[in-house]
Amino acid sequence: MSESSPAFADRLFLGATAREYARGLLTPGNLAIAGILAVGLPVLAYRFAFGLGAATHLSQQSPWGLWIGFDMLCGMALAAGGYTLAAAVYMFGLKEYRPVVRAAILTGFLGYVFAVIGLLCDLGQPWRIPYPLVYSWGTTSVMFEVGWCVALYTSVLALEFLPAFFEWLGWTTPLRLLGKIELGAIVLGIVLSTLHQSSLGSLFLMAPGKLHPLWYSPYLPVFFFVSSIAAGLAMVIVESRISHRLFHDRTEPARRVDVDRIALGLGRAAAVVLFAYVFLRLQGVAEAGAWRELATPWGAWWLVEVGGFALVPSFIFAYGSRHALIGAVRTAALLAIVGVVLNRINVSIIALHWKNPLVYVPSWMEIVGSVTIVTLGVVTFRWIVNRMPILSGRGSALPSTR
């Protein structure tokens, strides 16, 4: 925290006057963002005014599309860096990763918030979203469990993010109070993440006749949980690189973080997790007795996903982190992210209706809607990082990390 306490407007406009700040916003990047939002926000408004049928290519045969497959499932998997890093730093005491925890938690928090916004777009009656929490409990449903966990975990992520917010405002009393519950929040966050990251996979256990045997497995929850750890690690590698490059001036020189060294360490963990994940997927094929399916076009597609985007990045991670090849580790992280996205899209869309002659292809409005939601997330991330102490290498005051 800075000793002086600048006026709120100064904090908001980063020390500039409102006019200077507004003028400073006129950059090519911001114009592109404005362009996306100028198209995207009316598209989302159109979806709510005229319904899902008018805006999407969802059908009776394909009830779930891009907004569930990408915004919800990929959004939550890629936001798993929050709990993965929180567990590594606070529970396992790997404090060398502390400098990237805040950014990982912010990515997680915004990832969840915008995944829920994607869900709101997809729900037929989004204004009823609190119903599973307060109105009618469908306790036999995996969706019910996911709903509760996501609602609770998003709240926990908000609690984990709040210290940076209060430091920004210079409010010390709530900061102290948060410090008291921080450990509990982190444990609760890991428990809730374990539950719903796996349950997002359990959702598809109900569709044994629909999901292709190469993807259907009683171990779906384990696949989803383990791959979410890989996705979280890969996202932290990529996100910390981008953040520390773009927001270089936001990090105090005395606290400048060696993101490369952190990436190498995370890469080593990702290599192990991805390798285990590939073997679990093979076990899934063995369990289903689906080896013969590997010789079909669906098998080729499975090999692209599991071989090309899980096994290959696992080896690159291992080689890169062993020989301190930071470029290789970042490449592997990008491949792993693509791999997890492919997996979620396969399970929820492509391989789910493999017997269905009608192929679902998202409408342009669904794609624009997803792009808009991601853009809103990036803009919010940038707005917060530019103001609050996210990248400055601080972390919690928990004793294990001092």
Add this chain to the structure above:
Amino acid sequence: MRIGRRSFLKTCAVLGATGAARALPASGPAAGAIAGADEGIGVLVDTTRCLGCRSCEVACAESNRLPEPDRLGDDTVFDAHRETSERQLTVVNRSRAPGEPRYAKSQCLHCIVPACASACPVKALDKTAAGPVVYHEDRCIGCRYCMIACPFDVPKYEYDRAVPYVRKCTMCPSRLADGKPPACVEACPGGALEFGKRSTLLAEARRRMYAPGSTYVPTIYGEHEAGGTSWLYISDRPLESFGFPQDAGETPRFETTRGALGAVPFVVTLWPPLLMGLYTASRRRADVAAAEGAPGEENGHE
């Protein structure tokens, strides 16, 4: 050395999760053993008696205040297989098998343990004690998980409406409450639909099937499908020739998620002490390192 210990702990964490999921085998009561299931009501469809007149479609539309079925009285309607829709809760299809034409209506089969009701996060779909699987539209949030879960692809969604609902046959619960059979059963002129207690219908189906000179295929569709359904079909043509799914399996869909849902209390009770143990251990390690002033330990002091 330190790396070794850490990777060991990570491995333990992963194995712990795997173990928790594996420790709970998905086993449950066999389909026929669900208490009271056969005492619920149902309908027996005998396709050898169906004339293909589509009176059931008309009666269904009237009873549910839906638009009149398309191409009434036009036999070309049978040329292509039709699915039920949000505006047509039952449709009659012609068998693709050779020989005399055979017809069968399709609609919700009203499972004994319905996948849709197990999947619904708000109990909007619900199995009543009497037998029908009903829909409480005041609860539905529109997640459409029922459509993913249903092994027969029965629930349909009103995509075209700004305030949409799920639509499917609910077996006319208000008529049942008045002591009347479902509208389609009452309208059937050929006696192809028989309404009654499931156990009675099963016995009747077997009686017809094993009568001398019977030409019936010796299976009752719905007796075991997806754990058993309230609607039962017998036919002298293979049921797949009417477009009925053959991959529904014999266990209720609920069984597939039983293990995963059963693991929740274990994760909730076992994870926190495990994590706190890890926390205490890593904290102690940090304290010892600080006391010894170990130069190798990184420090990020405030």
